[in-house]
């Protein structure tokens with residue numbers, strides 16, 4: 001699974017192997033030394049709350065002074081997501097996975113953010129059919145486009161696949 005989301009919801013839903021192109025809010029990275037700390041959703045919300053309260057106070061030494069402190073060097077830590085202008089993560093593994101897949105299911109993307117937007121074409125070039133689920137315009141070139149709400153279409157697809165394969169609802173999908 002390749003995602004542009006940073007919210008860890010795929011993992012919370014049981015996905016074990018994720019390529020997170022745009023990083024994750026469930027990790028902090030030290031701005032000074034690069035140390036990475038995994039955090040809980042509750043910790044993330046506490047950090048955001050602390051920062052937003054700090055920004056409302058009359059005086060703060062700096063924005064970075066409101067960030068959590070690194071356990072290694074004491075420097076400020078920020079959420080480990082990809083900001084505009086920063087390179088995406090795991091581009092090579094994502095490209096390899098796209099080139100090697102037997103089919104690609106693309107869900108809920110405009111397809112206009114690159115380089116993530118080139119992954120479906122990479123799969124098609126390698127001979128894999130691309131199935132797109134979208135509720136609006138998308139630049140993704142697909143062999144099959146299902147127009148509608150992904151929260152309704154995806155469960156329906158899973159149900160059909162399970163009915164055909166006769167598999168129990170387990171495994172990695």
Ligand SMILES: [Zn+2]
Nearest residue numbers: 030033070073
């Ligand atoms: Zn540090």
